Amino acid sequence: MHHLGRRSSDAIPEVRIGYIGGGSQGWAHTLINDLAQCTDIAGTVALYDVDYEAARKNAELGTQVTDRADADGDWTFDAVRDLSAALSGADIVICSIQDPPAETFVHDIDLPKQYGIHQPVADTVGPGGILRSMRAIPQYREIAATIREQCPDAWVLNYTNPMTVCTRTLYEEFPEIKAIGLCHEVFQTQELFAELAATHLDGVDAVDPDEVHVTVKGINHFTWVDEARWRGRDLYRFLDAELAARTPLADFDPGSMADASYWTNNYRVAFDLYDRFGCFPAAGDRHLVEFVPWYLELDDPDELHRWGIRLTPSEARLPADGPTPTERYLSGAETFELTESGEEAVDIIRALLGLEPLETxxxxxxxxxxxxxxxxxxxxxxxxxxxxxxxxxxxxxLPRSLRSLVLAHVHNQETLVEAGFDGDLDRAFRVFLSDPLVTLEREAAESLFSELVEREREF
Amino acid sequence: MHHLGRRSSDAIPEVRIGYIGGGSQGWAHTLINDLAQCTDIAGTVALYDVDYEAARKNAELGTQVTDRADADGDWTFDAVRDLSAALSGADIVICSIQDPPAETFVHDIDLPKQYGIHQPVADTVGPGGILRSMRAIPQYREIAATIREQCPDAWVLNYTNPMTVCTRTLYEEFPEIKAIGLCHEVFQTQELFAELAATHLDGVDAVDPDEVHVTVKGINHFTWVDEARWRGRDLYRFLDAELAARTPLADFDPGSMADASYWTNNYRVAFDLYDRFGCFPAAGDRHLVEFVPWYLELDDPDELHRWGIRLTPSEARLPADGPTPTERYLSGAETFELTESGEEAVDIIRALLGLEPLETxxxxxxxxxxxxxxxxxxxxxxxxxxxxxxxxxxxxxLPRSLRSLVLAHVHNQETLVEAGFDGDLDRAFRVFLSDPLVTLEREAAESLFSELVEREREF
Amino acid sequence: MHHLGRRSSDAIPEVRIGYIGGGSQGWAHTLINDLAQCTDIAGTVALYDVDYEAARKNAELGTQVTDRADADGDWTFDAVRDLSAALSGADIVICSIQDPPAETFVHDIDLPKQYGIHQPVADTVGPGGILRSMRAIPQYREIAATIREQCPDAWVLNYTNPMTVCTRTLYEEFPEIKAIGLCHEVFQTQELFAELAATHLDGVDAVDPDEVHVTVKGINHFTWVDEARWRGRDLYRFLDAELAARTPLADFDPGSMADASYWTNNYRVAFDLYDRFGCFPAAGDRHLVEFVPWYLELDDPDELHRWGIRLTPSEARLPADGPTPTERYLSGAETFELTESGEEAVDIIRALLGLEPLETxxxxxxxxxxxxxxxxxxxxxxxxxxxxxxxxxxxxxLPRSLRSLVLAHVHNQETLVEAGFDGDLDRAFRVFLSDPLVTLEREAAESLFSELVEREREF
Amino acid sequence: MHHLGRRSSDAIPEVRIGYIGGGSQGWAHTLINDLAQCTDIAGTVALYDVDYEAARKNAELGTQVTDRADADGDWTFDAVRDLSAALSGADIVICSIQDPPAETFVHDIDLPKQYGIHQPVADTVGPGGILRSMRAIPQYREIAATIREQCPDAWVLNYTNPMTVCTRTLYEEFPEIKAIGLCHEVFQTQELFAELAATHLDGVDAVDPDEVHVTVKGINHFTWVDEARWRGRDLYRFLDAELAARTPLADFDPGSMADASYWTNNYRVAFDLYDRFGCFPAAGDRHLVEFVPWYLELDDPDELHRWGIRLTPSEARLPADGPTPTERYLSGAETFELTESGEEAVDIIRALLGLEPLETxxxxxxxxxxxxxxxxxxxxxxxxxxxxxxxxxxxxxLPRSLRSLVLAHVHNQETLVEAGFDGDLDRAFRVFLSDPLVTLEREAAESLFSELVEREREF
Ligand SMILES: [Mg+2]
Ligand SMILES: [Mg+2]
Ligand SMILES: [Mg+2]
Ligand SMILES: [Mg+2]
Structure with missing residues (x-):
């Protein structure tokens, strides 16, 4: 027997966190917020970013926030100028990096569009995901090599996409690494089941999604749930009634999503896949449509609205003009409010330090x-x-029919990593050809791939 | 060591062949032809057909031919009125049956066409293949059960499509059955390599395709070759040059195949798949295009001509009006000439009787x-x-990427057989939904499937 | 994310426990003790035993104890006369049964001894384990069938040996059963590592074994540990020093264990196996020696003492004469003291009811x-x-070399279950022949097996 | 279809054979004999041996024999002084080498005997087999490396034991090698079934063992047969009657084999294993007893006679004093008669050259x-x-129970090869400890292993 209860530690553990991508305008703020409220660990955060200035400003913000009266945590934030320094002696490494959107996302999305290939996200599979993988592999090899040298025992939390390829690359380069890849998509599925519980269980009004247990299996953004429980009660059985209630699934009007958030999710594709396979996919519809051949053959991009989602144009990936959020916080133009973020990174760090076990x-x-x-x-x-x-x-x-589908992507991702390590563009192109979104004939596919690689080379 | 040479037997073995589908106008004639020239075995052929009259006429023809001076074989042909009688005491069972084309093929091909799904063959996968499977499973269960009862030790040669599903059904119903499924498609691939040998090997003018050895692996009509040799010399290495010479592959004019034979094969799809996977597919292009999502999204059916093949319209499956070939032979309107048929059934029977080993x-x-x-x-x-x-x-x-693709069909076929044994239309519909040719949305797919099943029920 | 913390339930869950083997003189008392102190669940325990009188007395004892002032739990104990009644509507089923020792254990141990086969435990593998399996399979089929009928959703906690065969039989008979098999052996291994922690970690005096985490893999009584941690610190690395310190391992004097407890364990065989395989076995030495061919080839049984263990003679399995412990408690000859039992059954029940998660x-x-x-x-x-x-x-x-060894037993156990379901003594005899303890020649083995089966039949 | 008939070649192929171990006094003579009678290929044999003089004499003998009137083959024999020269440009490589018996076999057999471990053959498993493997791995790495350099496309026929380890080493060092390992043991099994055919089939007096087909699966010297046919007739079914007739199996008198040939085989162990597993082992009893724990626990070596076999003492491995057979042939003391050797090497070479297909x-x-x-x-x-x-x-x-047994040896052999490549004596010792013949306790095993390795080092 092994007790899973919370352990009251005698002393507050001191940890050193190395944060790669620490100049970010989103995730870094959440971390500052959560650490400011975390009192049972303390320590230092070394922020590293290719944009040193952005990291420096976030460090300044972190220091400001921690010093506030309403912040109980005891943390020091430093910006550092190189990767090795960020990782030196780290207990925890956080990777959350993004290629310069203007130079990458735009091409990942816009070039394929010229060939009739539409991608709502373009970060995992499809032409965009493949190109992004090819960019990420050398970066992640370098990160893994630096970890091996600077902090081989550290726990590495990766938040960067393409999640599977990045995490796989870390292990391929440094097999003893202790890395995990983290993504939020499954939380949405917990929310759905929480709603189903409130709707279908007698005498239950509201359910905390964090209390919903779902059994997850698959690959990132294409993972599947075949059990859902809340307080020992089965929620999975409510899916069939819900499917019936939502049928016909693709009944939104083309054009109706024109002003919706790019992240809107109505679970319509998810229910359609549930209907096909008897397993419920635990990712947003905008991700799901990229993994199968059935939704993105669009004459007009607005047709996708029928499923309650919209394409995210490349412009949406560009940062807004003007001062960044960090700059606005620092200048006082905006107030940094401490909130309950819902983000679990700090809980994960606490679990790995032995404070409170966690299932996720x-x-x-x-x-x-x-x-x-x-x-x-x-x-x-x-x-x-x-x-x-x-x-x-x-x-x-996985059920047999679903397994073939998932396996095809697993094989593609494994082959991409091999191709990336070998610098073998031909193998990468074969993956490109067998992606479900690439329905082009050979010559057209070759021309698109070459153009994408060409643009790539410019950076 | 085990010698593989030809054995001169002391006595001519007597065999009893039960032929299911013995009223056929093609295969039955070949068998009559080949047996008439086979002198090292002798015996009886019991012809059974749902159309008894057709079987009876073929028996008459068989007797006539065997009695001719130029026929050396010693065979008796009988038509029988029921399956059990055909199989009673058989040493060899031949299955080569076909559903009434007017009532089946027409719907298998024409209904999907109304939904934009084009199938050149429609006998293995795709809507037509799935419906045909659903019809075949109960028929083949009955055949297997009758074999178990009448001739459990017989060798069963199945020529009927859907090959995989029929053969699998035989084993599912009667696991001890000794059945093999036989198809001609790979012979074409031997012919291609024979041509390559003649073209690329110095001092070689012509090569007998039967002497070309190809290593085959996959499933019927979607099987793959990764080795080809002739007299110990590697032929596979010539594929790359050939691919280059044939590129661009899809360069036939739309419309140019309008008058071509339905069976025309230019290996263009085969080379395209070779280019994708590094493995050469050993089936005609008209079969290959049905297994993958890349060739049959046609706005105009003539677009398919670009690959050097054409769709086979359902009318082409109907028998011509007027007297059948058998009737014409019997009436003397046409002469039955003994030829070297190239068909290997008699060689297979001889091998199983221990006369001469065979690799096929x-x-x-x-x-x-x-x-x-x-x-x-x-x-x-x-x-x-x-x-x-x-x-x-x-x-x-199989190479990893190809394996996922083949596995998806294997799983579909296995699921179809299970669904057929359980009489579970819902599971069959799930297979339908995951077929690469079925790119319809759920509602449309459901409506097509229902219509197909409905028509089915009428027979 | 899914929180693993303790849940404060609004209401105290009412549960019904069906206890098969409820007349026991050991385990039943522990359960009475633990439930008497458990306040966050309440309910009824239905005690069933082939010896109804023993069950009735335990029910009386349970009622007495629960009614005492120092007992906070709210439980009702009933003895029932048949299995169906015990299981009807149960939420939890506990199986802890034992064949009449006088009629079984004696023969299981003494007959093989006449053939030179010594077994310290004889409850899992070896001649005794195999015979016990053959007895258990029909009993456990009946239990599974009754559960299917009376309480298909109940959680079943099996404590009976042969653990693997009993649990496997439950699933074979009723695949949807929710059964787990529980055994204490691994706790000893946690104790060993707790000692190692206290010895080797600076500044640590004593470690609670329950806080030691070990990664377990294998089969019951032959399972293996390749990781051990305490509060995030690796303990496994101390094994090599410990092995060196204990070498030579087999250095106890023959005869020196003559008066030791039958359950004495000095981990000497465990360290010897660790030395061979690089993996540490998590079961007592008396179990371990029965799974491999290296320790029980004894000319004189006392030779086994060299490893710090002794054989348990069959007499030791017989209950002592005079009043049973239950009778002594009821008569007041002995006082039933409430203790901290260390047994985890009640914690498991609480976990399954959603009160507090548990890893075991x-x-x-x-x-x-x-x-x-x-x-x-x-x-x-x-x-x-x-x-x-x-x-x-x-x-x-499992490491490759160990895997073959474990796999041999897995195959034997699977074959025994199949043989038991088919009533096939020949297959059971083949298992007998391939057991590592059966080094007899065929004729002798056959004669021993027949004698054992013969005795069996008498009951 | 691919014809398997004999091909009449236009020209006689010229081949170059490199023979490693060409100074042998047995196998080399057979090759000279067989080539002298082989007329459809011709060429050169380069004989290489660490004992150059022996190779030179065999070359002289080969030339003499080929020049004789009764020899039709057209072959040249050359002795060469180094391995590279022997392999340069070879089409076929033959490896049949033996360590100096005086320096190896003697210790392999005699040292373990001092620890009570008896080995009839000591060339595959057991202490002798393991030591021999450790010697062979570096030798075979060198051979493979030389082949890669001198004749990468050659076919390599290995006859050296330990067969599995030698062949595996060739592939581990040079994965593209075209090597096969050849052993005679299965021929004995064909002979047994030929006898069974003559005994049990009506009207059959004698059967050519080469015409008996057996389905073989396992590892060298521990391979298994589960089908046997002659001219399409099942022979396997006669085993049960034969087993009954031979029971009790171990009924030879101890001492009765004292003067028998060391190679005497009465199939008694084979039938005992058939009785245990339902599969018939296709190797001589002297090999079989080394793979399992049941036969070699001997107080007195003569006890083994009961199974109709005897131990081969190390002296028996030493060459006789006086002139070698080659020397006797060359001096005319003995006449080299051309015989039908029954050896299949030349048939294998002919098959690989495309002349006549072969199954073996x-x-x-x-x-x-x-x-x-x-x-x-x-x-x-x-x-x-x-x-x-x-x-x-x-x-x-393989049947499940047999599979575990075979798998244990497969794992041992794989581990030995890894240990050999890594020069890791500790891993080799672990294999030693898990060999079924090594029933010693750790300290004794360690001491035996060290002594064996020590002796090894001396050479
Ligand atoms: Mg994500
Ligand atoms: Mg075909
Ligand atoms: Mg136990
Ligand atoms: Mg051999």
Missing amino acids: HLNYPNRGQVANLPDGAVVETNALLTGDAVTPLTAGS | HLNYPNRGQVANLPDGAVVETNALLTGDAVTPLTAGS | HLNYPNRGQVANLPDGAVVETNALLTGDAVTPLTAGS | HLNYPNRGQVANLPDGAVVETNALLTGDAVTPLTAGS
């Missing part, structure tokens, strides 16, 4: 958690996090 | 011949045929 | 938790227990 | 031929040999 879904090399996916491939399932340990929970096998 | 490709439950396809699924590989024994030859593994 | 090791059908053991075989690993859910934790693969 | 059993990396043994391990099964191609025939799976 994450991306990790397969060692049995999905019994019929290949060993070593990075899969997304639940795991138990305890003191210095991440242990995936078994999720069983 | 065939369809058989997997027990390692394709190492990374599921055990028990019916796969197509080479096998060695000796006295009362069929032993598949190991073909190794 | 248990026996469960493999679905990936040990990646290189067969799917569906019952394996022993860690699992997470939450509201109405048991989720095995992935333990990775 | 051989050792080859697993790629599906034994479905439930690990991929890449060297296994023994049937294969089809055609022009420049070796294709293993599928043999299906």
Whole structure:
């Protein structure tokens, strides 16, 4: 027996966090917010970013916030000028980086569009995901090599996409690394089941999504749920009634999503896939449509609205003009309010330090958690996090028909990583050709791929 | 050591052949032709057909031909009125049946066409293949059950499509059956390599395709070759030059195939798939295009001509009016000439009787011949045929990316057989939904499937 | 994210526990003790035993204890006369049964001894384990069938040996059963590592074994540990020093264990196996020696003492004469003291009711938790227990050389279950022949097996 | 279809054979004999041996024999002084080498005997087999490296033991090598079945063992047969009657084999194993007893006689004093008679040159031929040999219980090869400890292993 209760530690552990991508305008603020309210650990955050100035301003913001009266945490924020310095002696490494959107996302999305290939997200699979993978592999090799040298025992929390390829690259370069890949998509699915619980369970008005347990298995952005429970009660059985109630699924009007948020999700694609496979996909519809051949053959991009989602144009990826959020906080133009962020990074760090065990879904090399996916491939399932340990929970096998579909992407991702390590563009192109979104004939596919690679080379 | 040479038998073996579908106007004539010239075995052929009259006329023809002076074989042909009588005491069972084309093929092809789904063959996968499978499963269960009862030790040669599903059904119903599934498609690939040999090998003018050895692995009509040799010389290495010479592959004019034979094959799709996967597909292009999502999204059916093939309209499946070939032979309107048919059924029978060993490709439950396809699924590989024994030859593994693609069809076929045994239309519909040719949305797919099943029920 | 913290329930759950083997003189008392102190659940315990009188007296004892002032729990104890009544409507089923020792254990141990086969425990493998399995399979089929009928949704906690075979039988008979097999052996290993922590970690005087986390993988009584941690600190690395310190391992004097407890364990065999395989076995030495061919070839039984263990003679399995413990408690001859039992059954029940999550090791059908053991075989690993859910934790693969050894027993156990369901004594005898303790020649083995089966039949 | 008939070649192929171990006094003579009678190929044999003088004399003998009137073959024999020269430009490489018996076999057998470990052969498993493997791995690495350099396209026929380890080493060092391992043991099994055919089939007096087809699967010297046919008739079914007739199996008198040939084989162990596993082992009893724990626990070595075999003392491995057979042939003291050797090497060469296809059993990396043994391990099964191609025939799976036993040796052999490549004596010692013949306790085992390694080092 092993107790899973919260441990009251004698002393507050001191940790050193190395943050790669620390100049960010979103995730960095959440971390500052959460650490400011975390009192059972303390320490230092070293912010590193290719844009040193942005990291420096976030460090300044972190210091300001921590010094405030309403902040109980005891943290120091430093900006550093190189990767090694950021990772030197780190206990925890956070990776959350993004390529310059103007130079990458725009091409990842806009060039394929000229060939009739529409991608709502373009960060995992499809032409955009493949190009992004090819860019990420050398970056992540360097990160893994630096970790091996500076902090081989650190826990690495990766938030960067393409999640599977980045995490796989870390392990390929440094097999002893202790890395996990984290993504929010499954939380949406917990929310859906929380709603189903409130609707269908007698005498239950509202359910905290964090209390909903879902069994997850698959790969990031294409992972699947075949069990959902709340307080020991089965919620999964309500899906069929819900499917019936939402049918016909694709009944939004073309054009109706024109002003919707790019992140709007109505679970319509998810229910359609549930109907096909008997398993519920745990990712937003905008991700799901990129993994299968059935939704993105669009004559007019607005047709996608029928499923309650819209394409995200490349312009939407560009930062707004004017001062950044950090700059606005620092200048006082905006007030940095401490909130309950809902982000679990600090809880994960606390679990790994042995303070409070946690079960969550994450991306990790397969060692049995999905019994019929290949060993070593990075899969997304639940795991138990305890003191210095991440242990995936078994999720069983994917249903046969679904397995072929997922396996095709696993093989593509594994091949991309191999191609990236070998610098083999031909193999990468073969992956490109077998992506479900690439329905072009060979010559057109070759021309698109070459153009994408060409643009790439410019950076 | 086990000698593989021809054995001169002391006595001519007497065999009893039960032929299901014995009223046919093609295959039956070939068998009559080949037996008439086969002198080292002798015996009886019991012809059974749902159309008894057709079987009876073929028996009459068989008797006439055997009695001719130029026929050396010693065979008796009888038409029988029921399946059990045909199989009673059989040493060899031949299955080569076809549903009434007017009532089936027409719907299999024409209904999907109304939904924009074009199928050149419609006998294996796609809407037509799935419906045909659903019809075949109960028929083949009955055949297997009758074999178990009447001739459990007989060798069963199946020529009927859908090959994989029919053969798999035989084994599912009667696991001890000794059945093999036979198809001609790979012969074309041997012909292609024979041409390559003549073109590329110095001092070689012509090569007998039967002398070309190809290593085959996959499933019927979607099987793959990764080795080709002639007299110990590698022919596979010539593919790249040939690919380059034929590029661009899809350069036939739309419309240019309007008068071509429905069976025309220019290997253009085959080379395109070779280019994608590094493995050469051993089936005609008209079959290949049905297994992948890349060729049949046609606005105008003539676009398919670009690949050097054409759609086979349902009318082409209907028998011509007027007297049948058998009737014309019997009436003397046409002369039945003894030819070298090239068909290998009689050679296979001779091999199984221990007369002369044979290596050929065939369809058989997997027990390692394709190492990374599921055990028990019916796969197509080479096998060695000796006295009362069929032993598949190991073909190794399919390349990873190809494996996912083949596996998806294997899973579909396995699921169809399960659905057929359980009478579960919902599971069959799920297979329908995941077929690469079915790119319809759920509602449309459901409506097409229902219509197809409805028509089915009428028969 | 899914919180693992303790849930304060609004109401105290009412549960019904069906206890098969409820007349026991050990385990039943522990349960009475633990429930008497459990205040966050309440309910009824239905005690069933083939010896009804014993169950009735335990019910009387349970009622007495619960009514005492120092007992806070709210429980009702009833003895019932048949299995169906015990299980009717149960939420929890506990199985802890034992064959009449006089009629079984004696023969299981004494007959093989006449053939030179010594077994310290004889409850899992070896001649005794095999015979016990053959007796258990029909009993457990009946239990599973009754559960299917009376309480299909109940959680079943099995404590009976042979653990693997009993648990496997439950699933074979009723695949939807929710059963887990529980055994204490791994706790000893936690104790060993707790000692190592106290010895080797600076500034640590004593460590609670319950706080030691060990990663478990294998089969019951032959399971293995390859990670041990306490508060995030690696303890496994201390094994090598400990091995060196204890070498030579087999250095106890023959005869020196003559008066030792039968359960004495000095981990000498465990360290010897650790030395061979690099993995530490998590079971007492008396169990371990029965699984491998290296320790029990004894000319004189006292030779076994060299390893710090002794054989348990069959007499030791017989109950003492005179009043039973229950009778002594009821008569007042002995006082039933409430203690901290260390037994985890009540914690498991509380976890399954959703009150407090628990991680423990248990026996469960493999679905990936040990990646290189067969799917569906019952394996022993860690699992997470939450509201109405048991989720095995992935333990990775066994090292290659160890895997063959474990696999041989897995195959034997699977074959025994099949033989038991088919009533096939020949297959059971083949298992007998391939057991590592059966080094007899065929004729002798056959004669021993027949004698054992013969005795069996008498009961 | 691919014809398997004999091909009449236009021209006689010229081949170059490099023979490593060409100074042998047995195998070299057989090759000279067989080539002298082989008229459809011709060429050169380069004999290489660490004992150059012996090779030179064999070359002289080869030339003499070929020049004789009764020899039709056209061959040149040359002795060469180094390995590279022997292999330069070779089409065929033959490896049949032996360590100096006086310096190796003696210790391999005699040292373990002092510890009570008896080995009849000591060339594959057991202490002798393990030591021999450790010696062979560096030798075979060098051979493979020289082949890669001098004749990468040659076919390599290995006859040296330990067969599995030698062949596996060739592939580990040079994965593209075209090597097969050849052993005679299975021929004995064909002889047994030929006798059974003559005994049990009506009207059959004698059967040519070469006409008996057996399906082989396992590893060298521990391979298994589950099908036997002659002219399409099942022979396997006669085993049960034969087993009954031979029971009790171990009924020879101790001492009765004192003067028997060391190679005497009465199939008694084979039938005992058949009785245990339902599969018939295809190797001589003297090999079989070394793979399992049941036969070699001997107080007195003569006890082994009961099984109809005897131990081969190390002296028996030493060459007789006086002139060697080659010397006797050259001096005319003995006449070299051309015989029908029964050896198949020349038939194999002819098959690989495309002259006449052959089916035989051989050792080859697993790629599906034994479905439930690990991929890449060297296994023994049937294969089809055609022009420049070796294709293993599928043999299906080993029965579960047998598989564990075989797998343990496969894992040991794989680990030995890894240990050999890494120069890791500790891993080799672990293999030693888990060998079934090593029932010593750790300290004794360590001391024996050290002594063996020490002696080794002296050479
Ligand atoms: Mg994400
Ligand atoms: Mg066909
Ligand atoms: Mg136990
Ligand atoms: Mg041999």
